Every structure is written in structure tokens, then in C-alpha cells.
Amino acid sequence: MTEKSTIQFNPIGIIRTPYTENAPYQPIEDDEQEFAIIVDPEFAKGLYELDRFHYLMLFYHIHLIEKEVKMVVEPSWSHGKKVGLFASRSPVRPNPIGLSIVRIKQINDNTIFTTGLDVFDKTPLLDIKPYIKDLDSKEDSNYGWLDDLGDQEHLQLHIKGLPHEY
Numbered sequence: 001m002t003e004k005s006t007i008q009f010n011p012i013g014i015i016r017t018p019y020t021e022n023a024p025y026q027p028i029e030d031d032e033q034e035f036a037i038i039v040d041p042e043f044a045k046g047l048y049e050l051d052r053f054h055y056l057m058l059f060y061h062i063h064l065i066e067k068e069v070k071m072v073v074e075p076s077w078s079h080g081k082k083v084g085l086f087a088s089r090s091p092v093r094p095n096p097i098g099l100s101i102v103r104i105k106q107i108n109d110n111t112i113f114t115t116g117l118d119v120f121d122k123t124p125l126l127d128i129k130p131y132i133k134d135l136d137s138k139e140d141s142n143y144g145w146l147d148d149l150g151d152q153e154h155l156q157l158h159i160k161g162l163p164h165e166y
């Protein structure tokens with residue numbers, strides 16, 4: 001058993017999205033609605049040269065979760081497949097930290113406009129990092145247990161909650 005200690009983070013800004021009740025399970029890149037990351041003015045200088053990158057990684061506090069944390073989860077789209085929490089992207093975690101990778105559209109002062117996000121409006125922002133080619137993508141990455149669920153292309157539509165006809 002590890003020694004327990006408390007860690008405190010302070011938000012560095014806020015994420016604005018159109019979602020107040022339902023959000024996609026993962027970001028939808030071609031969602032046409034407005035998504036903006038508002039960084040507190042005291043951190044605005046930290047955005048210098050971020051616009052040289054196409055993508056960023058966003059870390060945030062999944063702050064509205066009220067469900068009990070369970071170590072075994074069954075994603076709604078997984079047809080009954082149960083997996084360990086840490087083998088999943090469930091937002092209900094001991095430390096509710098979310099990670100989304102989105103494309104940068106434009107940066108104006110302390111506001112970053114991005115492609116679609118998967119978080120509720122006013123989600124507290126914890127950190128931003130650039131997504132760097134090769135460093136952040138692994139050629140031999142795989143689908144893990146998702147392989148048990150069949151057709152990946154079809155499955156991705158379910159995971160993202162995209163309507164489809166087959």
C-alpha cells in the first residue's frame with residue numbers, strides 16, 4: 001500500500017463547449033459547433049508558439065461526476081464486455097482527469113478555438129501540451145480488448161455516439 005498524500009491542482013482556465021447534459025464519448029473532429037479553451041490571462045504568455053502545432057492535448061477535471069467509482073466497468077457500447085477501469089476511458093475514476101486530443105483552429109490572445117471536444121461546458125482546465133508527431137503516436141499501437149468487439153470502424157461510430165445506418 002502506498003503512502004497517501006493529497007495533491008491540490010488549481011484550474012488554469014475553462015473549457016467552453018455546447019454540451020450541458022450530454023457530450024460525445026470521445027471528441028468528434030468535424031463537429032461544426034464552437035469549442036473554445038479560455039486560459040486565465042495570467043497564463044496567456046504560456047501559449048506562445050502553441051499555434052505552430054496542429055494538435056494539442058488537453059487535461060481537465062471531469063468535475064461533475066457523481067457516480068461511485070468501480071474497478072470493473074462495462075462501457076455502454078461494449079455489448080456487455082467488462083474490463084478494468086484502468087483499461088477503459090470511463091470518466092468515473094479515483095482521480096477524474098480527462099485527456100482529449102483536438103486540432104487547433106485558431107488562437108486569439110488567451111482563447112484557443114479547437115475542433116470538437118467531449119466535455120461539458122465550463123469544465124475546469126488543468127493543462128495543455130502540444131501533440132508532437134512521432135513522439136505522441138506509436139506505429140505499433142493496437143485496439144487491445146476492443147478487438148473482441150469486432151468491426152473497429154463501426155465500433156468507433158458507437159463510441160463517439162455518431163448516428164449511422166448500419
Ligand SMILES: C[S@@+](CC[C@H](N)C(=O)[O-])C[C@H]1O[C@@H](n2cnc3c(N)ncnc32)[C@H](O)[C@@H]1O
Pocket residue numbers: 022023024025026027061062063064065089090091097098099100118119120123124
Ligand atoms: C468517456 S469520457 C472521455 C474523456 C476523455 N476523452 C478521456 O478519454 O479521458 C467523456 C464523457 O465524460 C463525461 N463528461 C465530460 N465532461 C464532464 C464533466 N465536466 N463532468 C462530468 N462528466 C463529464 C461525458 O459524459 C462524456 O461523454
